[in-house]
Amino acid sequence: MWQGMFSVFVLFGLWQAAGALRVGGIGDIPTPVDVARALVDATQTSRYWSSWAISGERVAIGFLAGTLIGVPVALALGMNRTLRGIVFPVMETLRPVPPLAWVPLSILFWPTLELSIIFVIFLGAFFSVALNVLGGVDAVDPSLLRAARSMGARPRHIFWMIVLPATIPAIVTGMALGMGLTWEIVIAAEMIAGKAGLGYLAWEGFVNGSLVSILVAMVSIGIGGFLSCGLIWVLGQRATPWQRKS
């Protein structure tokens, strides 16, 4: 533990020193103290908190839509081979297209900017969740399925009593990965097209040439991503108590 603290202190110490001594000739590198002070100042403004609210809302809506659609779609594809044969190749073809490449098309299609940003977030979350869940369904132990079938279980029973519970860990993993991805996407989408939000805050810092504001926004984004991913893991642990290692 102390070693970790030590390195973090050394890092911040070096950074502080580099900023104070103006090493590298880049001019005003803000020191950690500057950033901390600016962060505290920012928290006094309502604009900072509304950026949080706007980005958070976009992430939440896009992520929830991606999960609520991605999980049932993946389960249906996992249970029905014909459906999977029809839909999965198309999904696999679209998947290598990076989510952010959808931004312009999304702007063309959706009537408002808000909806287009949320749509791109939705796409990122959807693919992450759906592919993980599908992998989870494929990984269900076939002997469980055979045992259930030989005892006369119907597809309905197999789904509710075997496939769904066995897939919950994969759902949690997909959601956690998807959550990380949604933060990436919201930041980039806000820089490309946004008028508000934490990504826009960073971009505004850039436009004003203010490294301090950029760093404040970066720290805030990091905290946001960290908290929301942490939330997913905590909920996931609750949902899968049998996976907990004592």
Add this chain to the structure above:
Amino acid sequence: MILAAPQTWQMALGFGLFVGIWYLTSAVLKLPRFEKIPDPLGVLIEWLSWNPIYGLSIFTPDYYKHIGYSIYRAFTAFVLAVALGVPLGLFMGWSPLFRRFTFPLVELIRPIPPLAWVPFAILLLPGTEWAVIFVTFIAAFFAMVLNSLLGARSIDPVYFRAAQCLGFRPWDVFIHVVVPGALPFVFTGLQLAMGLSWFALVAGEMIAGRYGLGFMIFEGYSLAQYRNIIIGMGTLGLLGYASSAGVRMLGRRMMIWRERQLGGGAE
């Protein structure tokens, strides 16, 4: 569940429906929100045309210029991330002392999404070129570090003890135990890093690039040359797919070698 390859008719039906609905909504029915979406036939004609209306097709040098820039950036960043991330991750996994010092730093910086570095990188690095590569690098780097770390930690401690008993020096332990033992995880990291590189690259190019496929897509939007958006997306999909397949193939080669060696050792 039973895995079966999709049958041809199913694939044909799937793609037929996808392209058919796309064509119907955008070209035939011209539904309210779909009218601006380029139709698949128009895109294909433009993409394969000798004389494209919007100046980009497989016969124009500009198209390859964009592709060349994107590949150059993605691979520079990817190679840098692998070259720096793998040794760092392996050392962190191998040496508990080193890990205790460095892991908190990695965890401190990692939650910041790579794309949040874009403005910072543009201001600090000379020219946007290096900013785009830097952002792509950051995205791939952490995937490589973490997977290499996990790989080194996944090695059975018995191997380390055995190597020590046989008088291996630390460097030999690293080459003969840590590197091969961590390989499956490193390979997973390579696949993830490749995907993340393209992901971050596109965003970086859209925000800051000049040339490159991300820039091409965004320019297609700003100049209302909407067909170029789809051409760019399609090209990105193909390149992303090809590079992932390349990494997979490379990984399989590495694994064959590893399996042979393990098999040979077990005699």
